[in-house]
Amino acid sequence: MKRFVRMSYLVAAVAGVGFFALSVFVLGVWPGRVLEEETRRMSPEHPLPLTASEQRGRSIYGREGCAYCHTQQIRFLKSDVERFGAPVLAWETRFDYPHLWGTRRIGPDLSREGSIHSADWHYSHLYSPRSVVPDSVMPSYPLFFQGGPDRPTQEARDLLAYLESLGRARELAGPEGEARMRTVSHRMEEMDLTSPVLNANPARSRRQGEYPRLSLGNDPARGEILYRRHCAGCHGQRGEGDGPGAYGLLPRPANLAEHEYSQDRLSFVLWNGVSGTAMPAWRDLPVQDLASLAGFVRQFYAPRSEPELPGQILELGAKVYAGHCAQCHGDEGAGDGSAVRELRMVPASFAGARPSFAVSLRAIRSGVEGTPMAPWTGKLSEAELSAAAYFVRGFYRQ
Amino acid sequence: MDRPERMSDSNTGSPRGTPAQTDTVETGLVYAHGLAAILMLFASLVFGITVSIEMVWPNALDGSPWHSWGRLRYDHTQGIMLGWLANGFFAFLYHSVPILTGRRVTSVRLGQWLFGLWNCVVVIPGWVLVLAGFSQPLEWAEFPLVIDAFVVLALLMAAVQFLPPFFSRGLEDLYVSSWYVIGGLVFTLLAYPMGNFVPELVPGARGAAFSGLWIHDAVGLFVTPLALAIIYFVIPAATRRPIYSHFLSMLGFWLLFFLYPLNGTHHYVFSVIPMEAQKGAIAASALLGVDVIIVVANLLLSLRGTGWFARDVPLRFVSTATVFYLIVSIQGSLQAQMSINRAVHFSDWVIGHSHLAMLGFATFAAAGGITHAWQRIPRARYNPRALEWAYWLLLGGVVVMVADLTMAGIVEARLWQSSAPWLDSVLAARPYWLVRTLSAIPITAGFIALLLGLTTGKRGAGMDAVRETVGAQPIQEIAPRLAVPELS
Structure with a gap:
């Protein structure tokens, strides 16, 4: 009897180690083999390893x-x-x-x-x-x-x-x-998971894509909460593009107080982000929230009277624009010129966002850091610079 | 073997060997490991509290690498497992192995080396190296590989230290605690290298399969067996009655060692790991719940007559640990099921679960084991009032923390299932994180009380407390009560 008991414990001890070995095999080694085979069959022939x-x-x-x-x-x-x-x-x-x-x-x-x-x-x-x-x-x-x-x-x-x-x-x-x-x-x-997109991250910006046309919401309180939560970090409390996050960003966040945005432009940017910049898309926010947000963003721009310029200056501006700007910014100022595909970010759309004259002039004079927009001082005369800066404001479509 | 064992006093003669004597217990090593456990517990606690504060106030500390969130988080869990629990287990083993076997541990000198190696070569340098940026990003395996090598060496030394007394005694007489001690030491020695080394050698999803195994083995093959060894030891020793059923004890033991390792893949449900492995692990998780019901039923039946709250604090610690063990295991069985896992996985629910396991079950068992051993060290100080406080503060803290994190997990899970922006789930969790941080107050106070309970008070007061609560009980009487009667 004693011998039997001793034997049974020996058997049990071997079984105990066996249990562990079993677990390592069925949950470690065997799945590993399956995954190895799956890797072999699914991987591209020359996958890029990490640098x-x-x-x-x-x-x-x-x-x-x-x-x-x-x-x-x-x-x-x-x-x-x-x-x-x-x-x-x-x-x-x-x-x-x-x-x-x-x-x-x-x-x-x-x-x-x-x-x-x-x-x-x-x-x-x-x-x-x-x-x-x-x-x-x-x-x-x-x-x-x-x-x-x-x-x-x-x-x-x-x-x-x-x-x-x-x-x-x-x-x-x-x-x-x-x-x-x-x-x-x-x-x-x-699992019925044939994902339509490889990357579904709602923050991923894109150059083009369907977007809902936001009816500028009339809930400014909600818009303000959302703005403080999501936007103020970069665009600043007063929308001047001077939030704490602005310091490290190139291009700088848009100065919302110096641009008049069309409803369409705000809808596009909030839904699709601004590709090539730090501005993400906000497709994870409910459309109503985006509308409230767009409404709140619009109130940063205080309508102001810009100087009326004589007709011949506008003509000069049109000439300069056609000669130097239209390749990128497009004939209608919609940021859709012929060179757009070559650029790493989409040029400003004057049709969607009208800059104040001061901002426009600063951009054309000094360029926009962090974008392909080059400074034109020296290449164009003062008159031409001012004329072009003024001219682009005319593209705006409410 | 299949009848509930009711050992009468006539049946308690130790089958062979002499009854354990007080002087076979190396009380110096019990003392050293017990104190080291609690001191390392405080360090781990500080790591944990700091990361919880950083989640509520992310700017609370400057961005210095020495207290960056990730590194402190690594040190927190490694400290709890290797600093607090392992030291606590060692303290308990130095107390219990001589009593269980009637023999001394292998060598006091070896014990001193093990103590030094474990604390001064493994835990403290491990912490420092992690803070200095040397670690591996694997759960429950964050200490760098060089430390892992010393852990394996120390585990080997522990096996040499504690296992020979069992074998020289003859296996057929082993009490269930002895089985758990043997199982825990041997299987940790097997599982540790697998969890720490294999994912460095096997990439990506394949390595994750092994990680999943180890995440569960760390709890299932190291912490659980040794915590159960304590509970199975302290209950009969403190109640002076044998365990309800030796058969159920052994059934529970073997089912545990069969099922626990097979759970690992439930950490990666709905992953690319083959569905068959996932489903097998999920089935094993459900069965494990059944096993735990058997174990806990046996333990609670052994507690009959002690009332809801035993007067003996160590006994109360281990009986509460038993209840935590039941809850956390049933919870684990449920959350492994796909319908629940799909929602709560990745959420604070899981953090609540792991705290219920490590801070509820394992910590209460270890605290019970250490205080039980302390009562029986003749020259050790013992403060029953402080330990009374320790028990209630810890109980309150754990309940608040786990309930809070579980609710946070449900809130997060609901938001993740919806189309709400990601950040909404973070904002919704923040009040719960604050409560979690606040729950550190009673928990810290409880651990301070535990330390005071073992370092203040009259020398030898432990035995007085035993006499008051369960009557006089010289230590040599304990051994026969734990022993298994002749199996013939």
Whole structure:
């Protein structure tokens, strides 16, 4: 009997180690094999690994615990897909040593962050998150900068490089890559999650796209709350483009007090953002809220009487504009000239936003830092500069 | 073996070996690890409170790397697991292993080395290295690899220190606490390298599968078995009655070691990890709830007659830990289910769950184990009033914190399911985060009271407290009560 008991404990002990081995096999080794096979079949033939800088940025991301608030794992779930985009596939993580999936999501998921925000936004946000997102609870990382968001250290550049790489592999796979993935994986169909867009982040700006025409809301109180929460960080309390976040941004945030915006322009910008700048899109806000916000933004501009100029100056302005400006800003001043496709951001649309004469003149004289708009002082005479600055104000369509 | 064991006094003769004597317990090492546990607990507490404050007031501290959120967050959980709980477990093992086996631990010298290695080479340098920027971004594995190597070495030393007494005694006589001690030490030694090293070698989703295993094994194969060993030890020792059923004890033990490791993938439900593995882990999670009901029923039945709140504070700590264990495990079984997981995963609900496990279940068990051992150190100071305070303050703090975080999780989950902007969920959570920070007040006070309970008061007052609450109980009487009767 004693021997039997002793035997049974021996068997039990072996079984105990067996249990552990079993768990490692069925939940570690076997899924690993399946994922490896899936990676082999779904991955593009030559996926781009991280550069040395991106790899360093990844270490910083890991070191600072970013993954403990930002997941990098869009689940196969409607709520995740609608908010962030296509679910993360195994092959997308094939260079991640170790993985950074995370299990807590205080800030948004970053799997598809790469194409959402501009570099100047990222630097400002890392340096002082609340300067650009007033309600953010993210820790600030001034240690990556030498005193200001415009003075990033190598670490900040590396981290930015890594952030910009997030989701890149999948974007580079292109439509043919997506088609191939679909033939290999049944999981997306299984879960009815054939995501229409790879990147569903509502903050992602785009150059063109459908947008709802906002009827300028008549709830200024709501508009003011939203403005303080979402906009004042950069555009400032009085809309003068001088919020705490403005310091690190190039181009500077729009001066809302010096531009008269059309309803259409505000609708477009709030819905689609301003591509190539730090201005994100706000598609996650309810349309009514956007309307209230647009209404509130419009009241920053106080109508003022600008000097009437004689007709021949307008003619001069038209001549200068046709000769130097129309290639980018378009014949009708709608920011749709023939060169637009070559530019990294869309030129100002005078039809949608009428600048005050002072702002217009300053832009044409000194250029607009952070944009392709060059200074024209020296190339044009004072008279020509003034004439053109005045002329563009005429494009405005209410 | 399948009958509930009701050991009568005639049946308590230790089958072999001499009854444990007070002088086989290395009280110096109990004392050292017990105090180290509580001191490291305070450090971990400061890390935790600081990160919670930074979530409510993000500008509270300057952006210096030495108190940046992520690094403190790493140190918080590593400190709780390796600084507080592990030291507490070691203190308890030095007390219980000689009593369970009737034999001394392997070597006092080895014990001193283990103490030094664990605290001065693993935990403190681990904390400093994390703050200095050397870490790995893996949950429950944040200390850098070089520290991990020393952890494995220390775990080996712990196995050499504590396991031989069990084997020299003969396995058939083992009480269930002994099984949990053996299981906990052996399986942690297996699981730790898997969780800490494999994800560095296996990329992305494949590595995450192993991470998921370790996240659960850290709790299931290290913390839970040793906490249960304490509970199973303290209940009969303090009530002076045997455990309700040895059969249920063993059933619970084997089911635990079968099911716990199979839970891991439930941390990544709806991920790209094969659905079969996810579903298997979810099924195992549900079964684990059943197992915990068996274990807890056995423990609560063993407590019959002690009333709702035992007068003996260590006993009260472990019986409360038992109730927390039931709640947290049922909660875990439920939140692993897809319908609940889809909503609450990633939210503060999970943070509430992990605090219920580590601060509720494991901390209460460890506090019970340490105070129980303390009562029996003849020269140790013991302050029953302070421990009374410690119990109630900690209980209040944990309940407030867990209820608060659970509600926060539900609010976040609802907003995430809606089309509300992301930031709305952050704004909605902030009042709850403030309450969570405030819950640190009773918790901190409770831990201070715990420290005072063990460092102030009369020397030898512990045994007086035992006599007052459960009657005189010389230590050598304890061992037979824990022993399993002859199995013939």
